[in-house]
Amino acid sequence: MSAPHTYTGSGEDSPAVRDLVGIGFGPANLALAIAVAEHNSRRAPAEALRPAFIERQEGFAWHPGMLLEGATMQVSFLKDLVTLRNPASPYSFLQYLQDRGRLADFINQKTFFPTRVEFHDYFRWCARDFADQVAYGTEAVAVRAAHDGEHLEVDVRRADGAAPGTDPLLTHNVVLGTGLRPHLPEGVASGPHVWHTSELLHRTRALTSPRHQRFVVVGAGQSAAEAADHLHRTYPGAEVCAVFSRYGYSPADDSPFANRIFDPAAVDDFYTAPEEVKRRLLGYHANTNYSVVDGDLITQLYRTAYQEKVTGAERLRILNTTEVAAVRVQDDGARATVRSLIDGETTDLWCDAVVYATGYRAGDPRHLLGDLMEHCLTDSAGRLRIGRDHAVATTDRLRAGIYVQGAATEHTHGLTSSLLSTLAVRSGEICDSLLLSGTERAVRAQRDLLAPASAGNAPLPSGLRS
Template sequence: MTHREVHLLAIGAGPSNLALAVAIDETAPEDLARGTLLVERDDSVSWQRGMLLPEAQSQVSFLKDLVTLRNPKSRFSFINYLHSVGRLDDFINLGSFLPYRVELANYLQWAADSLSRVRVETSREVTSIEPRRTADGVVTGWLAHLADGETIGCRYLSVGMGRDPHVPEVFGGLRRDLLIHSTEYVPRIAAVPQDRPYRVAVVGGAQSAAEMFAAVQQDLPGCTPTMIMRSIGLNNYESSKFTNELYFPSFVDQFHAARPPARTQLLAEMHRSNYAGLAPGMLDTLYRQFYLDRLGGHRRLRMITMADVTGAVEDGGEVVLTLNDRMSGRTEELRVDLVLLGTGFVSAMPRMVRTLGDTLGLDSIQVTRHYRLVLDGPATGACYLQGVNEATHGIADSLLSVLAARSDEILQDLLAHRADVTPAAVIPALDTAPVPAPRSAESVPSIA
């Protein structure tokens, strides 16, 4: 077991923390930049790893990359990435603002590799975080525990690992090999043997469910897929240009200042612009699949609408789903070999953040306008939460749209906070030889 000290520890090397890393790498003072570390539990930097399907496109303009809306001249832009890998002409000729998802994932890895002062480490999983306090209770920083036993101490913390996948309680008793959430689809489906005609249930009525429904027909040739949803059917995203103005970074100020009832109305009305719809191209593709299936007389594809899954049990290697028809009230059983969940993410704060809040004695998790966790008492350290603040910062908070602007807001807040509290100790450089890990946060000297 070893221990290290850094100035800023960012948990998760996804778009949120990468945008912050780019802002720090470009503009932060030397000690902060050299003392910033991103840790990623996977073995590489990516984006929507489980849904990197070959033909899947982003629904967000390439101009909403890690940096362009903050610094259009930055070398970390998506355009510069295309130029550096020799594909700028091809992308321009494509005539689209929407890159392929795989392309964006490659861009994020390129950006991480291009950092000159900030460090990124992969295959480093943080299992827990605890506050560091002085004897009189002042929070001076944080101690992160990693899966390999190492601990990392920091004064500033940025949590950007996204929300926890939502697995409805009714599916909780199924064996892992019978159930795949969309966040794991690509690697998990590749491990499923293709030696029999699987009966597959796809649960959900939005983009991720639709993409899995289309993809599984190729990934498991000869399968019989059934799509199950609570809604009346599949719909397009609400994507008018007027609606999209609510995704502008400048709209965050208006949303944050709005009264709670107005925020609730805004989130409800914008639900179909992100969560409850499909991209027009995917909707057309699915309809054509159903049309051709009927035209050929196969009747292999099935869609069940207005249905709740009220039971899911294993029976002899099969999954027996109990479906309740919301119109008639009747129930039916559906036997399948595999369940794919396009059920999105838990709306609550991530489990790690909730646990940290309990350790801090917080009644609720709240952040300031600039994403800093609100603490009950005095603190010389700070924690920033990214991508989990829809309730206070709007529906764009978990999306790419505000990355560049948010990274600058967090950096400026961190610099202002740092200037208000003079550090009492010099932080060791990242390449300092590891020292034995302390037994607990109380035994770690303060870096505030």
């Protein structure tokens, strides 16, 4: 499959000026690249958007450390990168299956939920058509306003530090899609015997002969349950201790009415709701996404633990209402001290690794924006004010656009912000907004060109921002 359009661009700007620079090239900005490509395929070259993307990884990868054997997606394949926006797109999951020769085989499974490995391969299948737009192995270190206020400059460098930074990228808009960062508790650092679940596969592949034959998994969400299951299967002679403060794993609510919180229309409702209603909605429906586990996996883990009780060989230990009080790392392993929340009793567990399934945090866009923040408007809580089109509200002095994708928009756009559910629709919304901003620039340029000096402040047409 080839990309629908080649992005040569034209017009008055230098070819070095991009219409957008996407920072990060995960599923969110990949979906945007596809939306832009599909727009460009329907337009003359002079009307094409000119994108470029920066990605610090050396190639496209989506949670590679958690591509566990047999793990399935928790979202329907119909919520791929395009279908909710354009069901006829050549970049749908069904088109991928047809290209791979597995369409009939997939249908015969009678499921909406492909494996995570397969969906990752679908992402890579899409991403390969945009390789010429992506600077892999490169990271953005700063974004600043050009002197004219119409452009942004993006400073970049090699992610591995092996080469000095190149000239800044000049663009009319930036789209921040840097994803989530693995989170560890304060004072905990990743290492050979302390892991975050995001690196689980990489670490287990390197650990072929565990000395202590024990692992401690901390957490009660989906990643924690999957890690416990994976370690239990990968090391058949090892004990796996699942440590969490709850009494048991809590099931995710994936019932039809609850799932409507992930519909595109729910984003509109959430965005326009009062702040108090936003907080209540996030609280009501947190159990659709946060610190919950797929019901089938809970059942599987319980059956495993029960059967081991029957046989008298208990390798899967559920240490509920328990917390990790301390971890001491040594050359050959770690000692995790766990404390019961019921009676305060502590137990030392010598293990080959303590695996933290403590989730992810959104990167703070303000770190990258730096001095640009003086142009960015915030709400009463100090959070970025973000428009329905995912553009950051700015002062009139800045006419370039800053767009944000991901969890940093949860306070304005709701639970779907960090998920795959509305990527297809969101990418179309951002693409439309980029086109509108381009029209505004053209109007401003023509006004400045035609208006005599004495009438230099002629108003813009209604609705266009000056």
